[in-house]
Amino acid sequence: MTTSSTPQASQNQHQPTSTSSISSSQTPYWNLNIPTDLHTPSCPPYLLNLSEKDINHLHLPDSSYTRLTFSQIRTLISSNRLQDFTRLPSDLRKYRKFVYDLTQRYGSVERYMLEERLGWDAEELGGNADGERKKPFEERSDYRILMNDWPYGVEKGIEHVVVWTKFSLGGEEEGEDSGRDAIEEFMEQVFYSHLPRENVVWFRNWGALKSVHAVEHFHIMLLNPDSSFLNSIVETPTPLRPNSEASRS
Numbered sequence: 001m002t003t004s005s006t007p008q009a010s011q012n013q014h015q016p017t018s019t020s021s022i023s024s025s026q027t028p029y030w031n032l033n034i035p036t037d038l039h040t041p042s043c044p045p046y047l048l049n050l051s052e053k054d055i056n057h058l059h060l061p062d063s064s065y066t067r068l069t070f071s072q073i074r075t076l077i078s079s080n081r082l083q084d085f086t087r088l089p090s091d092l093r094k095y096r097k098f099v100y101d102l103t104q105r106y107g108s109v110e111r112y113m114l115e116e117r118l119g120w121d122a123e124e125l126g127g128n129a130d131g132e133r134k135k136p137f138e139e140r141s142d143y144r145i146l147m148n149d150w151p152y153g154v155e156k157g158i159e160h161v162v163v164w165t166k167f168s169l170g171g172e173e174e175g176e177d178s179g180r181d182a183i184e185e186f187m188e189q190v191f192y193s194h195l196p197r198e199n200v201v202w203f204r205n206w207g208a209l210k211s212v213h214a215v216e217h218f219h220i221m222l223l224n225p226d227s228s229f230l231n232s233i234v235e236t237p238t239p240l241r242p243n244s245e246a247s248r249s
Contacts, residue, residue, distance in 0.1 A: 046100030
């Protein structure tokens, strides 16, 4: 669970490389971590208009990337340094292409999530059609537990699950933990009662870090969960992720 501490800059290998190292690079960021025959003279559209952090990260060779241990994950969450979660650089590239393609086809990632992954209507979000207020997680149809399609760069044995809800969980800005009690009660019933508590940790990204804003969700990291347990709670046991190679655009 998150704390109310102020985010701090990461001092580990997941921190973006310096501007000086980028300027000295002879290979543009969009041509790194892909075969030379796929290099292009101009940046593909799905890698345009990225944040400085993402551009810096794409300059990092996959071979220099260090995956997070579960202990490091707990530290990032407890110190509220959620901005320091990253993906393998080549996975970030594929993720950006995936998001670009979804936006071209569906108009937004939110619409894709609702139509293809969650099977919900936008009108169902944020409350009940009859106006009655229900307790969070009271009805199983009001939330879904899915594997993260594009998990962060973590060590083998760590599973990344996302809980999507039709209802709001309150404040989501940096340092706020509104909704914590409801989530903790849910975690106790679904996860803590089946797994060692030290092997389970959850967090909510604040607004600036979310890739999907319209649908409430929070993340759960599990260390070496039993596969039978995971399959019993996750509605899509295998992440829905395309196996496409990097391609020209």
